[in-house]
Amino acid sequence: MATNLKQLTSNEDLLCGGHRACAGCTGSNILRQIMLTAGSDTVVGGATGCMEVVTTIFPYTAWKTSFIHSAFENCAATVSGVETAFRSLKKHGELPVEREKINFIAFGGDGGTYDIGLQSLSGAMERGHNMLYVCYDNNAYMNTGIQRSSATPVGAHTSTAPAGSHSTGKTQLRKDLTKILVAHNIPYVAQTTPYHWKDLAAKVEKALAVDGPAFLNILMPCTVGWHFDPAIGIDLAREAVECGYWPLFEVENGKYIINKKPKEMTPIADWMQKQGRFKHLFKPGNEHVLEFTQNWVKEEWEKLLRLEASTA
Amino acid sequence: MSGKMTEIRWHARGGQGAKTAAMFLAEAVLEKGKFGQGFPEYGPERRGAPMRGYTRIADAPIRRHCMIEHPGIVIVLDPTLMDSAAAGVTAGTGEGTVFIVNTTEKPATVASKLGVKGAVVHTVDATGIALDTIGRPIPNMPMIGALLAVNDMMTVAELKSALVDQLSSKFSQVIIDGNLNAVDRASKELVSA
């Protein structure tokens, strides 16, 4: 197991510095952590989005492993092709370099995963490719200018569902993508955050070890889209878990395990108040949205507890 | 187009094997050094729905890809199609068109039903033969046997040899023998006017 800090930090950094992510971006942190665990026998695919754009501006690349980007909605399908090519070339004895195993990791933001790329992802997972799909969920289409997505929570201000005199931001509930992936009956599905580095590394390790597809949904606090001080992104990831907004859990072959159960949930309003995207909710008259969100988090948490109990 | 070309139109219902027959015949004549082209009426295939197939047989390579508008031979696998104007059994036919109809009726009766002046009508109980020999009411192969009784594109023996090649990889000896028997019988039991 590589999940001790000393060993992790001694691994080669495969996403190197000099990329063009925003100051305070937690996305590059996520990718770096994944790659520290995955190692160099890895091929990475990226959907169009922040992390693809900032890591590969021609003639530069931040990737020390092979990397492919083709389009926005097709990352899972593209990597499924790479993975199949590996199996076929291996079977025919024609690999460019001999390897028993290569890790295949596809990643996309919530736009490329929850929305435009959902079909491609669903297809690749159902087909059973030996690949890990990572969604870095920053709750909106950040790369194109903070438009709402199906991962945007109720009440968040975005450029396409802005708060205003007649609006409290997004009115629809976010989609529970992680459970949609569980419904694909794949061997491993989990949620984590970049704050929980040990949890993240352990989950990447498990995901890459299973025979078949795996999915990780990783919360990515976005300084630009959530409007917070670039220094506190990682803290917001921790607090998202403590208030119940982003439970840490994993589903191994259908069995739910909650990895962290806070003794007492912090009020979600405390977490929201640190983010400009929810600023309008703290004005008089919008208390009902905060109340709704608190209840929603509580219900979702209880649902998760029941799932854990019922699949134990 | 140099040399002789025979154009055949098949009328059947989906499931009677007309598509298979139309394409198989095109393949079977290869052994004779002839050229064949076979195609179904293009479109969604539905069991029981009227459909057409087409076969061209020629001494030289067949270049044209248009529909057959004036068939020299019309093969009817389901006689009820003669009652349907939409099925178009007589479309583009006339003096000298050869009809081979799967029915227990007499050629004269069928001829008057068709009403094509100068047409040459033959009948054969291909469904009965198929039931006897293959055990299923699939009249396609017996109809090819019947065709060879009135056309010299190849002999019945040659057809049977092609049929063995075609069927041997997919079917049991019982089915193959049934088909060979069906072809033989139909070629002999064809009734001409």
Added chain:
Amino acid sequence: MAQKLVALSGNEAVAYAFKQARPHVAAAFPITPQTEMMHKYAEFVANGESTTEMILVESEHSAMSAAVGSAAAGARTFTATSSAGFALMWEVVYIAASLRLPICMALVNRALSGNINIHCDHSDSMGGRDAGWIQLFAENAQEAYDNAIMSWRIAEHMDVRLPTMVNYDGFIISHTADSLHMLSDEDAYKFIGKYKADYALLDVENPITVGPLDLTDYYFEHKASQLAAYPRALEVIKQVSDEYGDLTGRYYDHCEEYLMDDAEMVMVMLGSSAGTAKDVIDEYREKGVKVGLLKIRTFRPFPVAYLAERLAGRKAVCVLDRSASFGGQGGPVFMEVRSAMYGLQVPVHGYIYGLGGRDFDLGQVATVIEDLQKVAAGGEMNTINLLGIRS
């Protein structure tokens, strides 16, 4: 070279040709009339006749995406589609060419919706004519097979490295049993050769980045380098075709010239209808009418100089399109041919025919020849004419 005479549908013939290349990966989604091609291929795999890994994707968009991933990984890869399936692939079709991935694709030509229609026309492939793929067209199953064999050599040639599309008419070729000569598996593979990618994602000791963000400072240079490949591709297509001719006795060029030597009047077209036209041309030739046919095989890259040379000095030329460029002048073939004829002072008019599978019959060819005679005699035609529609 010993070849086997067989009767196969176009779909089966192309399935054999692709199998003979021993591709590592195939990714496809079913759509009429492409379906039987993939059924046949799946049979090969199920029977152990092919060791290709098939990716049975959930859409054509994913088919092309998986093909891109597979080819970039270093595997010999093909896909197949028709009509709406090709339209759904669109975005990734361009990406495959831009990444210079030598994917081969069977495009079984079918009309685009709407209204929905499953029959043949060329609007699918013509819509993709500027995507950067090599496009070959066939008159019958034999040519579809031959093009499919050659497509690997062309696509993978170091001077080309572009995806190649083998077009053949939906139903008219794909579903018609036709006789053709096939190479043995060994001879075909010997001709096609083993594929090795120069750069592969799977070469984890020499990692590469594929498909980066490419902005104002470099994108144009990359496109310029892509543009430079097409004249080279024309030469490679000819070389490969000559070599194939030496092997099989079937020689191909960018076009087939039918009774062109003394032709005063020329029909230009592509696809299965050329065969139908030849039969009628023969009849008119017997009457002393000097009409010939130029059948385009290589539509992309478009053989401009080739056509200009062959069409110079004729009395009348017409171009038949099995697709329309809505709001443009006629169809894509007409626009290309007329542009290639610039300065020749030869009158040229166009027809749109056969949309949605409308039968292209002998009478329509006769009409075209009568029209050509009128123009050759100094008469005039509308620039674009519709053929075979109800009045």
